[in-house]
Amino acid sequence: MNAVTSYLQYIAAERRLSSHTVAAYQRDLANLSSLTAGKPLETLDVSDIRGAIVKLRSQNLAAASVARQLSSWRGFYTFACRRLGYANNPCTGLHPPKAAKALPHILSPDACTQLLDGGLPAESDDALLARDRAMFELFYSSGxxxxxxxxxxxxxxxxxxxxxxxxxxxxxxxxxxxxxQALAAIAAWLPHRQSLAQADAAALFINRRGTRLTPRSVQLRLNRWAQLAGLSQRVHPHMLRHAFATHVLQSSGDLRAVQEMLGHASISTTQVYTHLDWQHLAKVYDQAHPRARRKS
Incomplete structure (x- = not known):
């Protein structure tokens, strides 16, 4: 078994990363091999890694994409040094290019109300309406x-x-x-679910065939709801998670609690919502304070 295969098995079995993440690591390591002209990974040194980063940057990749690949390489070499006897980690001391943090797009409280209480997909039956309402209420309720x-x-x-x-x-x-409201919506969905579910179905949210919904199905249904509710922006599921975090933080100011509810391993990930909150406060200030108003 080669080193890359061992590493991929490790992150899948021991770290329990998703299949999508494992596939991304595999692509990043294959790209490293390509960028270093197929030189054996155990022989690479810091100049090889630095040269690979320069080549990535020359391809006009975003800084975040370069940083992700360097993180993948560093993780592999950390594992290889600990488990496979590699002599050194050539990624040590190298820093990724700084990337500007993109703030997530969110829905305002009024937009969330418009989405959840607004227009409904008229072509759907009562069971699907009940299911969709339960899903979207739960998204926004629990992040x-x-x-x-x-x-x-x-x-x-x-x-x-x-x-x-x-x-x-x-x-x-x-x-x-x-x-x-999410609890009430789920309770309204459960009788419909019982009539649709296959005998061994465990999933809370199922399709007409009685099997677990796919992520793509949820995305399509949410976007359909947003269109019929009259929202001008395209809505995707993560926007409801962002809305949950921002609205709870604006009301409570408790960053640690929001971190726990979102399931973030590091509070630095959650801190992006403080920037969103500051943007809201700054907008209110600009509109309300006499000395902040711009001259027309």
Whole structure:
């Protein structure tokens, strides 16, 4: 078994990274081999890695893409030094190019209300309407990732306690609160689910055939709802997660609690929402303070 295969098995089995992430690491390591003219990975040194970064930058790749590949390479060499006897990590001391942090697009509270209480897909039957409302209320209520929502099983949601057990990145589980409107929507969906579900179906959200929904199906349904609700912007599931985090933070100011509910391993990931909150405050200030108003 070669070193790359060993590493990919390690991140899949021990670190429990998703198949998409494992595939991305595999592509990044294959690209490293290509950028270094097929030189054996165990013989690469810091000048080889630096040269590979220069080649990536010459391809006009975004700084974030270069940083991701360097992170993949560094992870491989860390593993190879610890487990495979590699003498050195050629990525040590190298820093990725700085990338400007792109703030996530979010929906305002009014837009969320318009989406959830606005126009409904008239071509859908009552079961699908109930299912979609339950999904989108739960997205906004609990800040779930798309993969977490479609991965929910029936027993993961406790309607009496008002909470759900979610399996997130790295197969880590967490308990999230579920708001009363989401609980009511889920309760309204369950009788429809019972009539659609196959005998062994465990998924909370299923399609007409009684099987678990795919992420793509959820994306299409949400975008359809947004169009019929009259929203001018294209809406994707992660926007409801961003909206949840921003609106809770604006109301509570409790960054640590938002981190726990989102399932972020590092609070630095959650801090992007403080920038969004500051943008909101700055806009209010510019509009309200006499000394801040721009002259027309």
């Amino acid at each position: 779930l990732r798309l993969s977490e929502l479609v991965g929910l099983d029936l027993h993961d949601v406790n309607l009496h306690a008002g909470e759900a057990q979610v399996t997130g990145k790295g197969n880590k589980t967490r308990i999230v609160p579920v708001g009363h």
